[in-house]
Amino acid sequence: MNDFDDLENSSKEELIERIESLEDEITSIREEKSKAKSNLMWKVRKLEKDKVLIENEKIRLEREAKSLRSEVERFRSPPLVLATITEVLDEHRMTVKSSTGPSFLVNYSKFLDEKLLVPGSRVALNQQTFGIVEVLPSEKDANVSGMEIETKPDVTYDQIGGLEEQIVEVKETVELPLKEPELFEKIGIDPPKGILLYGPPGTGKTLLAKAVANETNATFIKIVASEFVKKYIGEGARLVREVFELAKEKAPAIIFIDELDAVAAKRLKSSTSGDREVQRTLMQLLAELDGFESRGDIGIIGATNRPDILDPALLRPGRFDRFIEVPLPNADGRKEILKIHTKRMALDEEADIDILCDLTDGLSGADLKAICTEAGMFAIREKRDKVTVADFMDAVDKVVDSEHDEEFKKEAGVMFG
Ligand SMILES: Nc1ncnc2c1ncn2[C@@H]1O[C@H](COP(=O)(O)OP(=O)(O)OP(=O)(O)O)[C@@H](O)[C@H]1O
Structure with missing residues (x-):
């Protein structure tokens, strides 16, 4: 006997009730069907997106490999030499004093603005021909372009997502010595000098450093290490010195050195003048870190995407000796x-x-x-x-x-x- 066999014997009310219940059932089946359909649509769309992401990732990795090869080539090209004009002899020649010491009698490119070629101007020389190839802005401008200074950045910890553990570590290693140096004095240990944040680009390393500066009312001084060694021989070491001097002047301060690997890559066997410039800058950085008494009023935070290529000299105790990973978010x-x-x-x-x-x-x-x-x-x-x-x-x-x-x-x- 099926559900409909007794319909003939049912009263009108019973029939109406039955019809209503069947209608309810149909509605709920329809709803479930539409939900399942939209769920499936989401899943299909997501799978399609995943496929595109994976394909894009493959292309990205291929491009990255290509770009790394080009980067190696770029590092092999010699940098320019920095010099100051000492005397203009005639319309073709002038004497300059290079930042590495010796003076030279040089020619200059006819494309340069002669009005700018006066004694005292800073210029860049081709390393092979020693001809002047560029007139540089005054020292002050050059400094400013390499550094970013903020009195008290407005970033707070609650604007940083998914980095709870890293925030705790940063608070302990950088914030505490700045806020309560006496704790370290009482216990008789030196506060950590430098911490290294490492992880892929755009994961919040700069944000973390800025939040510490905010929390401790410190001046935030950011320098991008690759700017030190981009072009001019002799500039890197001077800039490093100036950054530390500035931090002492403005203390409490946070020095944030981004792309640390640009001046602190493991020593390569080949020794081009570009490598030597990087070495000179690194040496200056090590000297500043060693010479500087960590009284807790200056925090040093380094950041890199390539911790694997850092020179171990930089990671010794008393230098950048705390490492905090800042990974891609889960x-x-x-x-x-x-x-x-x-x-x-x-x-x-x-x-x-x-x-x-x-x-x-x-x-x-x-x-x-x-x-x-x-x-x-x-x-x-x-x-x-x-x-x-x-x-x-x-x-x-x-x-x-x-x-x-x-x-x-x-x-x-x-x-x-
Ligand atoms: N964890 C995060 N929480 C909230 N916003 C974030 C986070 N990470 C990155 N961002 C956003 O991305 C921007 C860039 O991040 P940030 O400059 O801190 O990355 P970074 O790790 O220092 O990168 P790079 O290695 O390229 O210097 C931030 O200003 C912020 O808007």
Whole structure:
């Protein structure tokens, strides 16, 4: 006997009740079907995105390998020599004193502005011909361009997502000696001098350093080590000296040296003048670290994406002797970071951060920030007042693509000057 056999004997009320219950059942089956369908659609979309991400990653890695090869080539090209004009002899020749000591009688490129070629001007010389190839800005300007100084940065720890352990470590090793130096004195140990933050680009190393400076009311002095040794022989060591002098003047201060590997790569066997310049700069940095008494009023934070190539001399006790890894965020970290960057955004009800977390595996905090900004831009462009899931998905695509473009441009820049 099936469910419908006794229908003939049912009363009208019973029949109506039965029909209603069947209608309810049909509605709920329909709802489940539509939910399952949208779930499946999400999964398909996510798998498609994953596929694109993996393919992009492959392209990225291939480009990275290519760009690293070009970088090696670039490091092999000789840097320019820094000099100051001492006397203009005639319209072709002048005497200069180089930053490494000796004076030279030199020619200059006819493309230079002669009005700038006066005694006292700083110039760059070709290392082989010693001809003047460039007139440099005054020393003051050059300094400023290599350094970023902020009296009390406005970054606080609650603006940093997914780095709870790192924050605790930074608080202990940099903040505590700055805030309560007497604790170390009482116990009779020296506070740590320098800490090294290492991890991929855009993961929050600079943010951490700025938050310490904020918390301790310190001046934040940032220098990018690759700027020291980019071009001019003799400049690197001088800049290192000046940074430490400035920090003492402005104490309490945090010295943040980004891209530390640029002056502290393991010694190479070959010895071009570029390598020697890097060595001179590193020596000066080591001398400053050794000579400087860590009384707790200056914190030194180094950062690198390549801890594996650092010269061990720099990592000895009393130098950069604490290492803190700042990795790419995991799913929880990404959620935290997205929460921080979407906090002030007007989000559509369906814009679910969990979905976004799944779609952004392998991306950095800087990428996540860029995705939020891009998603907002898409909404503005379409004159909507809420940011939707689709905006975020398009933003993920855009940011991932633009990263590849950036790498391509960088590579092209290296190849074509
Ligand atoms: N953990 C994070 N929490 C919140 N925002 C982050 C985080 N990491 C990165 N960001 C965002 O990305 C931006 C860049 O990050 P930051 O400069 O700190 O990276 P970095 O590790 O110092 O990178 P690099 O190695 O390229 O110097 C920050 O200003 C912030 O907006």
